Amino acid sequence: MHWIGCPNSCGQVQVADIGFLGCLTKDSSGKIIEAADIFVGGHVGSDPHLxxxxxxxxxxxxxxPIVADLLVEKFWAVSREREEDEE
Incomplete structure (x- = not known):
């Protein structure tokens, strides 16, 4: 996983299995909050793909919860019951 906040992609989010590009968005009340764009499936090597x-x-x-679902769906992780205070 790569997590970056640079809009110039200094952390190369495009080549990560799971990449997060930090950004800002508005919540339902219009307040600006921290967020991320999620990228999936990048890799380098003999068959590179962004x-x-x-x-x-x-x-x-x-x-x-989105990352937990991604890990199960795309990377064969085993789902488990989460406790409420783990978030």
């Missing part, structure tokens, strides 16, 4: 945009403008407090 990551595809998975979701844009995801508020940071909503990332945990």
């Amino acid at each position: 990551a595809d945009v998975y979701k844009k403008f995801v508020p940071c407090d909503e990332l945990v």
